[in-house]
Amino acid sequence: MGEHDIKHHPSEIRYVSEDKRLEVTFEDGRHFSLPAELLRVESPSAEVQGHAPSQKQIVPGRRHVGILAIEPVGSYAVRIKFDDLHDTGLYSWDYLYKLGERRDELWQEYLDNLEARGLSRDPPSRR
Template sequence: MAAPLPKDIKLHAKSRTLELEYSDQQHFELTAEYLRVHSPSAEVRGHGIGNGVLQTGKQLVGIKGLEPAGNYALKIIFDDGHDSGLYTWEYLYDLCQHHDTYWNRYLEALQEAGATRHGNMIARG
């Protein structure tokens, strides 16, 4: 079964969140940081299995704009210059449905790498 299409999408620049509302009364708010570190772009995912690049220092990233990509995706333009990922409706819905799991995996990967969400600093023990 295909993922549902959002019936409303709102960009909240001040809080740096993207709000998605679906017809089945499901409502989600995804932070710009979450969307940025889970970008479907080759820059983030890599060009093959296991070639992804851990995104660090994205805590304060914002969203400059949104552009529809046909009837199947949303292009998110981030204020750090990243704009190459197309978020299909299926991928956005998946990010909503599995937010906690994906976010916790990301935080664990940061910790394992000794990296941080804040700037380009290295975490110190």
């Protein structure tokens, strides 16, 4: 994917650490508030997405996940480093836009998938 194929370009990206959310404003005026947890469980990495939709991994226990760093990749994406050490996902501007547009639907799918598998958003307790 080249930078010329990108439909949406952000005018501002800001991480609000106390709320663990990424605020993204696009040039078309759309603004999205994306929780770090959603960004993590919807990571575009092969580790999470697999190589086909049927291989997508459900990632439990990420309620408290935060972001350590956001690194630009060319002029078309960012690499997000999470505090659970996941850092292989490249979030293109269009992917961030899509996550913003579908946030509520994706969040509900995530909750439904966890419930269906008896998994929790909370990390396993350390005993």
